[in-house]
Amino acid sequence: MSTFRQHSVLPGFNLALGFTLLYLSLIVLIPISAAFVRTAELTLPEFWDVVTTPRVLASYRLTFGASFAAALLNAIFGLLVAWVLVRYHFPGKKLIDALVDLPFALPTAVAGIALTALYAGNGWLGQYLEPLGLKVAFTPAGVFVALTFIGLPFVVRTVQPVLEDLEPELEEAATTLGANRLQTFLRVIFPAIFPALITGFALAFARAIGEYGSVIFIAGNMPMISEITPLLIITKLEQYDYAGATALAVVMLVISFVLLLIINLLQWWSRSRSSSSV
């Protein structure tokens, strides 16, 4: 087909697409391109120096390390929660199912101050953890706790529909062939939900990388120790170091784009797997 669009009798294509592209350009695309254009004012060596200072490198390590650990914990417990919600019956299940989305709906600043109050030395949880030598608030562990909270729904919500659609016949066949429950789970169920699990992990990880609001309250924000990369951008901005802030923003944007690409590929894989198994 050589034409731009296929013929249709419906009206409104030019208006709808024109408005969509105009709006998207004005609100999203031109502003994002501004970051790339402004960074071009730096030479490549200058850019490289700005984004690889020891303080910046420490912030990458914390941001990626804590995001990875939080996404991993969410992958394990998200799978468990999805399993329990799909397979078992218990009182209050509907309410709990609805509340799983709380981190999507709760403003991050609220999550941040609530978690900080809980894990501070005099908080509900902190008062029991600190005597054990576990300091959470104002340490990198606090970053991990906050990122676990905000990433919690992703794995549950990607795995849940796949588990619901799983054919019971597959498990029955495995049982009939002599597999025990654990073997059935590991060899039949787990391979079927694995693409969804990885997709949920990637979504939680991508969200955690950029997170700001919930982290800054609990992190303590000490340079080199508990300072995340988005906070460093704000710090540079407050010091009127626009070039430095923009360079870091470009690094974050490129990472976001790569993750978005990976997530799209994973979702495509997940869909093709679940449709071929039906």
Add this chain to the structure above:
Amino acid sequence: MTAIAPPLSVPSGHVRPVEESAWVRRSLTGLALAFLTLFLFVPLISVFYEALRKGWDVYIAAITEPDAVSAIQLTLTAAAIAVPLNLVFGVAAAWAVAKFEFRGKNLLVTLIDLPFSVSPVVSGLIYVLIFGLQGWLGPWLEEHDIKIIFAVPGIVLATLFVTVPFIARELIPLMQSQGAEEEEAAVVLGANGWQIFFRVTLPNIKWGLLYGVILCNARAMGEFGAVSVVSGHIRGSTNTLPLHVEILYNEYNFTAAFAVASLLALLALVTLALKTIVESKTREKPETAGIQE
């Protein structure tokens, strides 16, 4: 290989062959609930506990003092502008993507999702780069005495950016699953474009639309990072509710911070309740495909 197949019928009271034993079920459920309690329910409850710790009088005073009221007003204003604009955008985008075939469609859908994957801090920063004093339009705006950054327009723009995808991404899969046959029949019967939209399409997508609006509104009212960068934190003037929470918290005025935060937590709970209701509405009608996250 054993030649004897396991019994096909299981005596009643026995575990079904494809289910775990009772103690496995109970311990898995217990473990899942313990995780959710620790990471979800306790933080939620603590917001309300801390807010009401010093009694209702202190609570009421904290949410009715002038700075809090102006923060509420600004939050409502930003949402009242961002949600309708993104609603029009979402409908236009879904109409183009779902009802027509054209080249570059997948790219367009990816671009619509883009704001979800951008860090909130970066979302705010890019507007500073355009409208800030050292930005592209900064000198021109300064000359004409127009303030965007550290003023209400900047807050609205940042809110718009972070909420762009919400309604579009609910409507696109919904309208794609419904196809274009009903609209095409309306064309044959002589309806014009707006008649088709309001009489045929809108009734089909109303629950999905509402779902998107609810989620869009929650994010618009709760956004922190992006708004924080462009706001300038001027009390009583450019503070939204989440920013007001931060200021109170950093002043060690914890009870007031949690009181204002509890309003946002209530908003989150109302959002989840509405979302659950809308989901059950869409599930009642099997011909309207379920909305997926």
